[in-house]
Amino acid sequence: MSWTDERVELLKKMWTEGQSASQIAKELGGVTRNAVIGKVHRLGLSNRSGGGQAAPAAAPAATPKAEAKPKTAPKAAPEPVGDAAAGEDEPRTTSAAPQGLPSRKAIVPAGQPLPPQPSANEISPEALAKVNEIEKKAKKLSLMELTERTCKWPVGDPATEKFWFCGLPVQAGKPYCDAHVGVAFQPMSSRRDRRR
């Protein structure tokens, strides 16, 4: 496969959207994530900042083959990164993107619907116990850390900082770990005593 205009365009689009190289590679097909990354660099859009200038790192006048350890790349651009991270006690003010830094897409659902928390009263006590059990061991992954093989069970209120995903290894195929599969997919059989 080669880099046709279309493919490059899709690459650009996805990269700008913040998709990972491997995801882009999957989408495109026929290329590896390395290929994607390589292309991204060649295209000069390694910096995902939308309106940013490409700060060309002035190459120091050094052409020798002096090997040694070129382990460190000088951080040329002093980025005014204003990450709001540390605070656990963020008010519920879901801040919209402040200044011109569109890089982060607010995917985090606002706090209204709060859907998948299954009401605990209709689940087999066993499964529940199991969940409470493993939820202590949960890896508490953030949204971005989820992969195809991490349990995507949400815990807590998305509007809060105390929100995470289980993150334990999933049961083959399923989107959840063993325990959460238990409460997510109840056999209809154990659904009986809903006298109504």
Place this chain on the structure above:
DNA sequence: CCCTGATTCGC
């Protein structure tokens, strides 16, 4: 271990 992007370098 899973993943990320970054770099290098033979092709």
Place this chain on the structure above:
DNA sequence: GCGAATCAGG
């Protein structure tokens, strides 16, 4: 230009 191999990190 391309991308596998490798590196460096989370």
